[in-house]
Amino acid sequence: MAREALLAALADGWADPARLYSAGRRAQQLSEAARAAFAEVLGVRDDEVSFWPSGTAAAQAAVLGALAGRTRRGDTLVHSAIEHSAVLHAAARGKAVEVGVDRLGRLDLEAWERAVAAPRVAAASLISASHEVGTVQPVAVAAGYCDEAGVPLFVDAAQSVGRVDVPPGWSLLSASAHKWGGPPGVGVLVVRKGVRWISPYPQDDLYRPGAPGSADLPALVAAAASLRAVRTEARSEAVRLSALVERIRERVPATVPDVEVVGDPEQRLPHLVTFSCLYVDGEALLHALDRAGFAVSSGSSCTASTLRPSHVLEAMGVLSHGNVRVSLHRDTTEADVDRFLAVLPGLVAGIRREAGM
């Protein structure tokens, strides 16, 4: 679907939508239709939606723009300890207060309520669901506390949009097309009417609240088409994938000794499951699974560019080595999951044996 839309838009969407010639007007129409599609799915107005070169860029623009819009009210960002590193890097530009999570990766709501009500808080940031462990965050309650304190809430919804609904109450929201199966290079930012947002970047001649310069229009059209497509099957896919995740959550600890499945077993994303194996080098397990035909991720330090363990696993206080994150998608079959479950115990045992355990 995304591929077909991309090819069609390449034919018609090459022109600059700001130009008055007919190809430009056609491009403008494509751009407006894509914007309207996003607005409809997200339940917002068309002019509240802007496009960015990635989900990361959109999230960072949300944080920095929300802070810039509230400099008279304060200078502090309140954020959860399990935000995406893109948000943490943006937070590091100024003053920030971090709110912790429990062992299952759920936001400490009492600490959140206190933190957002403190003086000089300009904005708050909460990920809709952890991209590493899948725990869905209490966005509605957290948004309520922000509302009481008069603090705009930014929700990084990269993991949720296209799969599960995000509760209302937020002021800013970002998403990323390649997380819902669209093309890479499309980030979406929503800034609700009445929320002060000042671009952290120099603007271009056209005043518009968004990224300066031309957007990748064919990619935008493809992103909109793929979002509509995944939305129509989101509910049935969530049921199917959630059952497969449940099988992994149940079978892995039953067949592999000394394993910790992490994240909330109930309030979780439908497609993502994470576990850690004691005495196992995460990188070795990743490569072993890769050789067996499985592409998985890890939050272990040995697999990270920073050589530090995942800040999400650290915040939860769960084992960080031997960590495996499995993301299921629309092409993942029951047979794939069963084969994964069949090969995993032997691979883990082999790595442990080599390590002398």
Place this chain on the structure above:
Amino acid sequence: MIELDCRGQKCPLPVIKLAQNIGKVGVGDVVRVLADDPAAANDIPAWCRMKHQEYLGSPTENAFEVRRLS
């Protein structure tokens, strides 16, 4: 108390050393692990929780103490 010098070793090696040596002290005694891998501060307490041993804390930087409970 025994001391395991795992400085310079990457995780999971310090945790493996701890698991291999905890049986060498009596129940109630303490193993001190010296480890400078940034994951050790997280993974040694997590090991204690999973294996039902008592994490006593970090008396100094890069040192972690565990009491054998079973």
